[in-house]
Structure formats: C-alpha cells, structure tokens
Amino acid sequence: MCGIIGFMSKKGRLIKGDKIAKALDSLRDRGNGEGSGYVGYGIYPEYADKYAIHVFIDNTVDFPQIKSKVEEILQRYGIIVKDEEIPVDDSVIKKEHISWRFFYEMDEKYAEIEEDKIVEMVIEINSKIDGAFIFSSGKNLGVFKAAAWPDEVAKYFKLDTYEGYMWLSHARYPTNTKGWWGGAHPFNLLGWSVVHNGEITSYGTNKRYVESFGYECNLLTDTEVVAYLFDLLSRKHKLPIEYVIGALAPRFWKDIDNMDDEKRKICEAIRMTYAGAAMNGPFAIVIGTNQGLVFSNGEVDNKNDMLGFTDRIKLRPLVAAEKDDLLFISSEEAAIRLICPELDRVWMPDAGKMTIARFEE
C-alpha cells in the first residue's frame, strides 16, 4: 500500500500547499494514519540561498537543552541566520515533537565541501543527540510530516500558507516497522527528497553499502537508505542520473546480453560496481532531486527536478500525467484528476525506467 502524489510546474509557477494536501487526502485509504508528509520546493524565497534545517525535538522538559546541543553543532561550521518554531496548529494532533527550523549559512571556508559538511552534521545530530533529528536539510525547500492522516498533517503544519513550484507527498501504511514522526515520508537530505511505496527487501545490503561511505541509517525504516543512495551515487560519485536509476533498478542480465556493445559494457560495469546499491523488492519511488543533476548526454540541470521510477517487474503502481506546465506522478490517476480534472496526457511509465520532470528554460 502507501499513496504517493507529486507535481511540478516546469515553469516554476508557485502553487499553494493546499492542492497537494487535497490530492494526498484522496489517497488516504492507501495509508493508515500512521504517517503522512509533504515536501515543498521553492517555499522559502526569502532565505533561498540558506539551508533550511527542519528538526524534530522531543516535546519534553529537556527541550531547551536538546535544542542548544543542536545549535552547538550547527554553529561549529557556520551561522544560524534565523531560527523559529515552525508554526503549527496543535489542536489537530498531539505535539509529540517540537518542529524547529534553522535558516543556516555555512562558513565560507567550507565552500568547497559545504554539502559534505551538511551531510556530516545531519548524521552527527541524528545519531548522537538523543531527542533530536533533522528531517529536512535542503535549500529553499521544507519537509512537513507526522504520524497522522494526510489532512491532519496538512492542517497541523498550515500547509496552505506555503507556496512551492514542486510538491511531493506520501500517505504511509507502515508494514515492517512502527509508525512514528521520523518514519513518515518524505525522507530528505540536502536537495533529495524521497517518497516510496513498497519495501526495499535488499535494505540490509543497501544499508551496509551506504554505511561503508559514512552514512548512518537512524530512522528505523527502509526508505531512508534510498535518499543516501541517491546522494552517494549522484552528488558524490557524479553518475549521470540515468545510470543512477540503472544502478538502483538494474537491467536484467538477459536484457543486458541483448544490448549493443557499448550499452552492454556500461550496464555490466554499473551492475558490478554498484551491486551493493541495487534495490530489490517491490517499489514505486518519487524523488525530488538535488541541484546539479547530470545527464548521460552531458547536460547538467541546475534546478530541482522530480523523477519517478518503479521496480523492474512493476510490483507497485505509478501513473504520470501532464497538463500545460504541470507534470504529475501518483499512485492513482484519480488523485491527479481531483486537483486537475482535465489532463493533456496520462500514462503508466514502464517498469524500472524513470519519468522525469525538468524545468523549461
């Protein structure tokens, strides 16, 4: 189960968060009220060049101490330009965690390794500070999630007060691990945000693989590892995005055998080099991507994109649709039609191949 919907305006048009909330709520039967979440890209124009760090801090008497521990780590490498509690309506759900946001600027001397430092800090805070974890760390974007129904999470975080050019969302039906605020999707790291329907049955292998590169999986659910895999393969190893997808959902050997020489060599190399990154199990995944996405034809995208893909044998649904400048990806067509009744085109992407929404220049 699990319900996914995301959309992007290819012209960068800003759309209020109530639209995505309405669409996700129509997929509530794909979840069970144990986790819903949203991510909006372009929602913090005033602080567009600062890292927007969203942190859940336990709502206990220890709150001030936990918060100052987080600040201490952040201030080690840069300055907090502004910080505040994310406005919430706590009449909707119980405030289990206080959601705090820091707009953060890294010290110039780390300019070359800025993103590595952010990843390092996120890992440090999430694994070392009891009672705090960062659930969003990109620029001009923000994740809003909790263990509740889609409409409750949207009301709690006042989603209608934000405007973004790209929104991804997810209604969770936890299967293998418990439902909690941190386990709700999207999972974010820098510009990467992942929503996922299914199970990564290769989680153990993938977890050990990313851990060998210094990532730590703390959030008690399989999807987290997908965000780290993307960060590693795409940002760190600078693999063209087509090859990243080819590593995570590799072509079958029997298909590789039938490819022409050049393509076969590339696919073989990817399967062998990134064996630990190959994901098994049923999945449909939609990802909001980092700036600087590279394509195999040499193009580089400097804006955030949205991409969706499924496992190779298509054990989870994924529907895509287009209307003017909008591209939608969802678990069900009806959720798209609810917020955009007339569509120019609707299709079901092929298994294991990516569908991507890119900005029009």
Added chain:
Amino acid sequence: MSKEVTIDTSGIYYKELNEQINEIIKDNPDLERITLNNVLGQRFIGNGISKNNLTIVINGIPGGDLAMFMKGPRVEVYGNADHAPGNTLDEGKVIIHGSSGDATGHSMRGGSVYVQGSVGYRSGIHMKEYKGKTPVLVIGETAGDFLGEYMAGGIIINLNIQSEDTEFVKNSMLGTGIHGGVIYIRGKVNESQLGVAADIKEFKKEDLEKITYYIEDYCNEFNYSDEIKNKLLNSNYTKIAPISSRPFKKLYTPDIR
C-alpha cells in the same frame, strides 16, 4: 420504483457510495440502469452485485477492484480504470472506454472485461475457468509485462490495434507460470519474451473460430467499423499456452501418499 437512477458521486466516500448502490438495487427490483456521474477514485464499485439485466454506467475514473465478485451486471466505464477491474468477476461484462491499471482481470472466473486502451502489468493474473464458465479479457492496445501470469483458465486476447500484425510486441514475461487457458496476441512474439511455463503453439483454424465471436463483440461494443473488424479477424495471432498443466511439479516434494 424506478428503472433508472442517476447519482452524482462527487465527494462521496467509496463505502457510502457502494452502500447507496446496494440500497437502490434493493428498493427498486425493476432497476435496469444506474448512472454514476463524477466518479473519482471510489473503489469496489459493483462489488458483489448479483443481478441480471442491470447496467452500471460510470462517468469518470473509478478506483481499484471495479466489479469485484460481480455476478450478472454490465458495467460501462467512460474513463480510465485503476488496478484490478474485474477482480474475481463471476458473470457479467465490464466495458472500459479508456485504459486500465495493473492486474486487470485479476482472478476472473467468468464474464468478460473489454478494455479499449492499454492495460498495466500482470493483467489476467490467476484467471481461471470455473465449471462451465470461461472468463475473457480483451485488450485493445498494449499490455504490460507478465500478461496472463499464473493463468489457470480462460482466454486473453491482446489486439494491439495500433500496430501491425507483422511487428513483434513489446511485452515480456508473457504467461509466466501459466498452467491453463490461452493467450492470443495479435502480432509476433519471440521465444525470449515468454515467461517460464509458457509455450508458443500453432494458431489454428479452431483458434480463430474461438476468438471470432469476441472480436466481433468487442468491435460492436466500441463501435469499430467493419474495416477494422475485418482487419482484426484477418490478422496473424500468436497463441500462447502452457507447456504442461503442472509446470512446477519438479519444485515440489514428491507425493508420498
């Protein structure tokens, strides 16, 4: 007591809608037609309805498991259907003027599902024959991989109307685990596109006789011209059927009784 009822389903939750439909059927024994307007994502429409001479018209996009366990009615969808329309259909006819999602015709054991457009992956999975009943799934355009997976009975006809019958079809893993029933594909199929347990058999005169009625009926339902109908009837089909009725026998422990 009416023969025709129309419901505006805007904003009605699937459970309430299906309860409402059941009430209407109970209160109107002479009912012949229910029209559901503005359908958007409501699941299980037609679920378990046992009644002949009833047509359910759906204007919009129904949710998953349309006409599940249904016995008798005719369902016409003007829009695309989601996953598994015709799930465990017993009797009746589902006509989809659009495309449908994964697992279309899941576990059908009777009746027919006609899709004008394309169907998703694993369509016709677990179709079976039951006593005198033979389920039929007819697909106008393309089908996703694993068509007829674990099929135990019934007929799947994939017309690939948009392409020529001399072309190879794109889907693979055709009939994985098939142990009964038959899949007819308009166009060519390479051995490598077959799933384990599936085999390509000669398409004979009796096969054409077997599918002629359904192709004619399909063309009538979607108002296709005689020209298209004749083209479809005079096309080359690939017949896919099981290698044996128990393809995985070797994987099980021998019977020790």
